[in-house]
Amino acid sequence: MIQLTRLNGDPFNLNAIMIEQIQSLPDTTITLTNGKKLIVKDAEIEVVHKITAYYQEIGIQKAINKAGETGE
Template sequence: MISLTQLNGNTFTLNAIYIEQIQSFPDTTITLTTGKKFVVKESEEEVAQLIAAFYRNITLLPISQKREGL
């Protein structure tokens, strides 16, 4: 789940697994696999980073193997 902010300032939590598409119109619009849309304050890049972190947390994406000095 990721936490996002609606344009009116209210925060909500969204299950990132159901996100199909993210677009900037210029407001960031998230479309779910159900067709439902959410417009949020976060940028497209911020939402993508939140999704990647969520996927890593539930181990759908590998944790980066990069380490300083290697």
């Protein structure tokens, strides 16, 4: 899970694996795999860094990198 901040300042945790897309429109808009959209205060690059750190923490980053190397 990653911690983000809603536009009203309330923090919340989001399962980063559910994220499909992130855009700055200019607010950071996160689209989940179920189609739901969330708008957060966090900058797009901050969200990407949090996702990457989370993936490394749970060990999925190595699997993603390895799959990319083998073309799977």
